[in-house]
Amino acid sequence: MRPKAKEIIPLVNEIVERVNGIGLGEQEAKLREIYPEFFEEKKAKKEEKKGLPPLPKAEKGKVVTRFAPNPDGAFHLGNARAAILSHEYARLYGGKFILRFDDTDPKVKRPEPKFYEWILEDLEWLGFKIDEIHIASDRLEIYYDYAEKLIRSGKAYVCTCKPEKFRELRDKGTPCPHREEPVEVQLERWRKMLNGEYKEGEAVVRIKTDLKHPNPAVREWPALRIIDNPNHPRTGNKYRVWPLYNFASAIDDHELGVTHIFRGQEHAENETRQRYIYDYFGWEYPVTVHHGRLSIEGVILSKSKTRKGIEEGKYLGWDDPRLGTIRALRRRGIRPEAIRELIIEVGLKRSDTTVSWDNLAAINRRIIEPIANRYFFVADPIPMYVDGYDEEFVAEIPLHPDHPERGTRKLKFRPGEPVYVSGDDMGLFKPGNFVRLKDLFNVEIVEASEDGIRAKFHSVEYEVARENKWRMVHWVTVGRPCEVLVPEGDKLIVRKGLLESDAHVKVDDIVQFERFGFVRIDEVKDEKVRAIFAHK
């Protein structure tokens, strides 16, 4: 057919033209009649695409996954990748999903009590069913036990080298003087670590590895260290020997029966380290899936940057609409299903991905479009004085064009009183131009300036506006004060204006301000409304 494309194209165009001429309902009816399979196929195809690829070595009912955040900051879209994949596969295989707080660094990445709660809250908001919750700081005795076992079996030792000295030896591939000392000596030092005879930085438990491992960074990696006065938010100063990430993770993944691990590719090398422990104990290492880093265009995800911004007063808090934390997305009116869908779409790729906001917005729009009621919000209002219509006129507009059953809202026009239109539409208000005040009537612009617009009534009928292709604008007469916070990259723009008085909105509603965009109602104080912009 291809060589004949030139002849076919006009034919196709003609047919398309004809089909478009017969109206949508009729088109569908006709199609069902002549080609009923089409509808079934379409559905089947969609479902097939949605799913995640099968998980290697996964047995129905036996998959156990976990998500192990450090509660030192709010949960964000980047973390959500590992979390959602873990949870999704647990559900897919009828398995178990574990939340484990990895709060073993009371010093550099200090956990804070509120983040334990927030993470749980955010996961629940995302629709997670959490089967078990564990907190690493409750489990120190368990880590101690395993550490001692490793020391006894000569697989680990207590090293009291100065860090710089140790690094030097390690890089050369030579053992440090403590490595080969007898077990009794090691155990004695281990006791000294626990009872406080060594101070912070003076001793560390190391796991024996291949001294010639090509990557010096995995050689003789540290498993537990001392922290003086940890003042841990959950255990205070009860414990001063704390496991490092690799040790605690390795032990817990085994102890909790984790079968599949999802984590960022930055952890690939940690797996090599952790495997030593599995080998020493003869355990089977879980199946691991490494994914790339997920970021979203123009949104800040980094915990340290966020914290700094908050401290400097640049951000309103962890849920500032400019941020990529889950609470910030929620505050903007992004639905959990949209986040889940996005992450499933991005999938298991190992390369880093930066998705565009458009992409998330498109998914979210599809979800909220049917639920969001419509209202008129006039940003930067400008009065328009209309001559030539001397009666009161009540415009009754459906709350949602596709759902008349939800009822209507009423906007009243009173002769002699101005209607307010948006400064954003100034380009349409040129003398001699015609515009339609949506659901009210058509006017001709007589004069226009930033201070006010004079217009002349033309006609009521919508059809007149449509035939002439006149543009349509939204408007209010009396409105309640309303501001919309619009995140734009690093800036948070405040749009002030008037919201139609018949808008009975409450906090958490996701609505559409017509011709402005979808917003979530953030606060309603007396008459005043604050909303946060989600997307067009």
Add this chain to the structure above:
RNA sequence: GCCCGGGUGGUGUAGCCCGGUCAAUCAUGCGGGACUCUCGAUCCCGCGACCCGGGUUCAAAUCCCGGCCCGGGCACCA
């Protein structure tokens, strides 16, 4: 410097393991149109990509070698 990983339209993704069915999927975006009292939604049509070079082969996005580019790791952090 040393050690991993990755490069498919503007963006994201499928395909790569097991070479042909790929003149390459789907979504988003962009352009055009239909419909509609929103510049929204819906529907239709269109645009646009296999990092580069070599090799193997009848046949390469897919296998091999080399190069380039981009991420990540190299903490007594997680």
